[in-house]
Amino acid sequence: MPGSTASLRAYVITRVILMVPMLVLLLTFTFIILRVAPGDPVSTIYGERGNPQVIDRIKTELGLYDPLYVQFFRYLRDVFTGNMGTSILTQRPVIDEITSRMPATIELTFSSMLVASVLGIGLGTFAGTRRDRLPDFATRLYGALAYNIPIFWFGLILKLIFAVWLGWLPVSGRFSPRLSPPPTVTGLYTIDSLLAGNLPAFVDAVAHLVLPSLTLGIVLSGFFVRITRVNVIHAMGSDYVEAARARGIPERSVFFRHGLKNALVPVITTMGLTFALLFSGAILTETVFSFEGMGRFVFLAISYRDYPAIQGAVVYYGILMVVISLGIDILNAFVDPRIRY
């Protein structure tokens, strides 16, 4: 029988190797949508007003008349060398735009994930252990409302109340213009300000993060509440929980060690999918709070039909998703010894 460490390693290798076809598939998909679907980028950008000869010349330059497979391989090469063209809007390489905006989105995503997991797992557990009683129904109602609230609208309401009316928190942006941002190390203002020992900057960065991450986190917590509740109920009804009780294990341990821990395994699995939701939500949240991250970039790119930028963003998100789902799978294998086989 193979040892657990060996099998875990084999599992990780498997997953990493499997990432390659996923990535290729994803890139192919993007390629098909953006290049093969009716309408080509150049015509889309220049519209009907464009001079046919100019369009023709640009198309030749861009290699749009080459055979599809040539285009495809060139495209793959470009993606892997980080060459995603120049943004029409900012006239900067798309890859630069993305790297400069990525930290903002990472900051937002992780703080929202924190809000969502604390709220969602906490409430879900609370509901799951009080099944079919009033707290359960209240929590389920919260879950349904939170999950279904239009995120854009919810952000506006929070902003109006806490930033405009009450004035407790900043209205928009990532950082106050009156302060000078900390020197860039990671690009994450919270981390960088702490690294620089600049407490006011840290407080300011956090204050700017509160509303966007609450908006995104609460919406996402609706999803977490639901899956946590279901899985807690399921785990607490399992045979090994009954057996643990029969051995006289204190209810606290039964709950945390046998119930909750096992319930969280499927929750972790779903977390991978939650990131997809999170990124969708981030586009809208960043727009509401003028939070200069990837989402905002995508919004602007769309508004101005900035084609290379859209493509770059799609590819970037795709890669990120594949990597995250890989991370989640590996995390899961660490938690659950059965997965390694």
Place this chain on the structure above:
Amino acid sequence: MSALLELEHLSVTFETPQGPVHAVQDVSLTIEGGSIVGLVGESGCGKSTLGRAILRLLPENATVAGSVRFAGRDVLALSPKEIRDLRGRNLAMIFQDPMTRLNPLMRIRDHFIETIRAHNPAVKSGQALERAKKVLADVRVPSDRLGMYPHELSGGMRQRVMIALCLLFKPALLIADEPTTALDVILEAQILQLLQSIMHEYSMSVLLITHNLGLVAEFSDRVAVMYAGRIAEEGATPPLFREPRHPYTQGLLRSVIDLETTSLYSVPGEPPSLLGETAGCPFYPRCDKRMAVCETVYPEPRLVGEDHRKVACHLY
């Protein structure tokens, strides 16, 4: 010998969307120290519910009436802390399907440490493991299994581990709920032999819940036959098998197919549903000796004959 466990007029009712289910009705049963009592019945007769009721392991939709006295203490009146203390220390239970009874995310080792610490928080993991190894040797499990996860163990090994977990505190009573039903016939015999030898070593009583009459005949000192939530007949094993009194017991014993069977017999009809109230003897519709009184009046169990046999039948 004193009574270790005394059930008096124990009833369990489940509230279900279809209505109340009377899983156990008015059961009185005594287990003496150092004996194996077989609780035998067909599927759905309430025998598993009875086992769980003793440990207070029933789901929330169950209501329990009557009394359970274990070593002189009223189990149903114990505080949650007290009942928890009792479980695993004095009263232990093993279950039918060993495959699902161990936490899949925990190594075998941690199951032992957890159980020992639950009752004795001062014990260090090292000491706990020493204890675990000793008990595992008693159930003939190599100690390297401690480092494994449940899914790496075979079914027989898992059931042995479950038994070992029960033996840690030398409990006075072990409730074994169909402990071998999921296992093959050779493994079944192995596990029961093991239980039998351990029982003497640990001076422990066993309540063996099973549908297999052969197992009861082979391993139990006394036997209680359950039908439709009630005990139909109860007594010392040899006379009960030699001369069953209740028509259900008679039918059940006749319908057993063993190596000597030359002609087939089956009890007519099917077991009743336990949903809703019933009057009269539950076996009435299937009984070949039924009388008019059986339909309306439930026959209270009474002592019959010289072998302290309790039979719930109007014939006696």
Place this chain on the structure above:
Amino acid sequence: MTEPLLEVRDLKVYFPVFSGFVQRLLGGGDARVHAVDGVTFSIAEGEVFGLVGESGCGKSTIAKTLVGLVRATSGRLLFRGEDVTRPDPKTLFRLRERIQLIYQDAHAALSPAMTVGEAIADVLRTHGLPGPSGNRVQTKSEDAIREAVYRTFDDVGLRPPAFYYNKYPDELSGGQKQRVVAARVLALRPQLIVADEPVAMLDMSVRARMLEFLMELKAKYHLTYLFITHDLATAKFMCDRIGIMYLGRIVEMGRASTIYADPKHPYTKALLEAIPIPDPERKTKKILPRGEVPNAVWPPAGCRFHPRCPAVLASCGWEGRDVIALLEERWLSPELAEREALAGPVKEWEADGLIARRQMGKTDPGPVYDLIRRILLESGGPMAGAVRKVSIEGTVVVVEFRPPDLLVPKEAEGRVVECLLY
């Protein structure tokens, strides 16, 4: 002798083990479950042949192979002399009219979303109505089909048929569902019925009823049964001939009366010994085989039963991993474990076919070599007799066994038995 209805010759069915993608790339990927590993038997018309064995011995796989649910890896299946090992779709379709399966759980064998009348009508729509001379008559007439369903219901005792036609399975009792399943099978007028544990799920008090019902059907429709069970007592009552299976092989086969009267194979003996007898006055101390059924992915060498066999010989197939099992077994005793701690721990040992070895690294292999020799000697018996040599190769202590004797099924006292004792 007339031609048998069914002949199974050296049937092998292996299933791939779903290991990870990389594991398969890195080797060890040919892991396969040897579910059925060279089984030969035949069934004469009108006979009840029993396959008896514990779970995982391959008996249900044989059942599935016969009706084409599982493909044979190798070997031959002959039905009335016709090769049906790898049938084309049309042959398979016809074959399934002649061989049918009865499941252990009648409830699960019926779709909960279909009335029981429809369940049978559906079969008739697919296969046509049974004609007068064993042929099939395709019909579009729903009335004719309904008529035929009614007749079938009537045949199995579901009366009045019209009452049952529109029932869903969950509205029927267990016994009625079994009759529906039987009716569905009989609607095809099969010649061979494979009954896979037909009474395992039933309560003791009603078990006999199902067996009687099966016997009635057999008489009425001149059926032949392949009766699959883990219960030796039921098999004894039902079967004319039986085959005892262990880990994918038939270890003993012959007339039921012969085998029960005088079992030859140690495994058969063990099974018979293990059955609990519902007679408290005959309590005897049983001598049981050790351990559990090994994993069918790596079945033991030689005779598969050898690691557990009480009558094992030196030539039965001792191999490397048996050394590891021996060490584990010995170290269950604390004093032995202490005394022999030097040879351990068990996980340091590696088994590879006939060889067991332990890599000693920088440690001196000498003491371990001495100790393992002593352990083998002390444990004595057939295993020690099978050791070819214990040696030190560089830093590795090696135990090597000699290859097992060839194991072939042999005729012995009116049955076929696969054991070196005979």
Place this chain on the structure above:
Amino acid sequence: MAGWFARGRTSLVGRLIGTFLGQSRTIAGILVWIGLGVVLTILVLALLAPFIAPFDPNTKVASPELPPGGAFLMGTDRGGQDVLSRIIWGSRVPLAIIAVSTTISLALGLPLGLVSGFAGGRMDRGILLVMDSIYAFPGLLLAIAIAAVIGRGILNISFAIAVVYIPTYFRVIRNHVTSVKQEPYVEAAVALGMPRRRVIGRYILPNVAQSIPVIFSVNAADAVLTEAGLAVLGLGLPPGIPDWGFDISLNWQRFDVSWWATFFPGLFILILTTALTFVGEGLNDILNPLLRKREYKAGAQA
């Protein structure tokens, strides 16, 4: 009535409805009724918009940004249009999107799920990989990409949304099929010589069908939210068609001044999606009683 439906003459739909009616008084059943009531009310609003809406939704009927009250129950927006009238007319868009996009998703996701789950093996793994890639991708971004390429219009938007939710149907159906496929009754159907198509159609489909209404309602809610998101980002329907999402995008910059013009459309999105979720959750509790297994098990052991 429940009994009549349950006995509902072999019809699948009848059986599902029967199961539901049989439990319509449980909490789950009440949830479904509330949800259905709200959705139906909005449907009536949409159908009768010309008769109910007090004003023309696309005309300036008063001064801009009048607060709620008087003739304008929900005030007027930046263009002086009546918010209430726009909301009533605007209910048509999400409903149409639901109808079209869920139909497309179902039409593609269901057969793919059935085939993939039933066939298993390499084909299954291939389809699964494709579907998982789509599934893992941020839905809104995917819809944005598609919508950006194929342009505006109800059909186009619905198609963009449909693509995003095909994997949801696919996954649920496929997983359900792979578990149903293990059931002896499916094996029995194969052993009885049923052709493959019949096995899928008559033995598997009816037994996985209970998943469909549940995914349907969840997807419908997601579709409404995605459409609103697209509209807010300016990728929704062309101007001129009243639409809740579009109205938000039109007015949100002035949220601190005329909050009502943004608040009410958003509120209606929330009401509709929550109602759909109620239907979904309730049906899930009723039709997939996995979570209640424990209770029944206890009851069955009784």
